[in-house]
Amino acid sequence: AQSVTQLDSHVSVSEGTPVLLRCNYSSSYSPSLFWYVQHPNKGLQLLLKYTSAATLVKGINGFEAEFKKSETSFHLTKPSAHMSDAAEYFCVVSERRSNYQLIWGAGTKLIIKP
């Protein structure tokens, strides 16, 4: 069965410092992996996705994530945080045989300190 664990419910960083949001997954088959972002009182937006091409995936707003099969991880990073990055981030997994079902992590709230 698929599952997703986001290791931190909250992450607080200072503006201009690196961001690391951690995600581990379990999947019986080759997974597709996604990161979505939710700004306050808004819907969710796709940041980036991994679907078996390059293991380092670049997304919007300077974010990237690396798929590490041996560690079953898909951590999200950004070299330098900006105040506008404050939001909730969701790691999501989908198995290739399941076209309609996504398994969502519980979310990590990113707090940016000025």
Added chain:
Amino acid sequence: NAGVTQTPKFRILKIGQSMTLQCTQDMNHNYMYWYRQDPGMGLKLIYYSVGAGITDKGEVPNGYNVSRSTTEDFPLRLELAAPSQTSVYFCASSHDTLNNSPLHFGNGTRLTVT
């Protein structure tokens, strides 16, 4: 181009009342979804549709019904509201299956049942 539009934004229901959450999209997407988001948890799929006239249950369908008479509209019906249905509801659509196409979300409906 409005994308995915949900109405209402907020609603308070008494136990046993019924209501319909409206969702419409103008992107001509075949695939539409209803999710609920509870505090500290990831999104859970309630129902989905792969095209007009076709709907199917997701992970948590009990207490809800849907219909898909047109490509644009995918309303969610609560027949006998219960406190357990207090949640934020998101409608989403996609052009293709979830492994090939990102989800486009509405801004959500915050429902309280008391």
